[in-house]
Amino acid sequence: MSEEENKKSIIDKFIFGALLGGAIGAVIGLTMAPKSGKETRKDIKKKAEELYKKYIKNDVKTQSARDKDKSDEK
Template sequence: MSNNRSGSFIGGVLLGAAVGTITGLLMAPRTGKETRQFLKKSADALPELAEDLSTSVQIQADRLSESALRNWDGTLERLRDAIAAGVEASQKESQILKGNEVTPEPPMLDRL
């Protein structure tokens, strides 16, 4: 869920940047030559922007991966505890039944 929200946020940032750039270009009181120079500088800066964005995405992915591993470890630990408790309860019940030599009553459906 968090991963989906991060992806949506990044997508929104990129869409907002694109819309803002286009709107700015259409509304800007610059000459064609000035606008072309501006676009050239912006295009030259794109590789750096892409690298920064890539680094940010990688950092976020690493954080999500670490979080998922911690959650998985916690789930496995709870599962181990539950299995151990079930085995222990089963063994105790088995000892009680063997010690008392009592046959358990059949379930209600079997008696009908």
């Protein structure tokens, strides 16, 4: 692994950790809020769907595009 790839890997891990920490913090914050359990679960589900659409789904599309570009180069 080159030095550049190593730096990118470290940055990717940091970003993932920050996002994961934010998500965990959001869930804890929601569960500590003075709402009914049903409302809280609804909020958690909504937030999880938003995060999925914003980060996971987008990352899969980006990786697919990279893979396609690599296969086109061969």
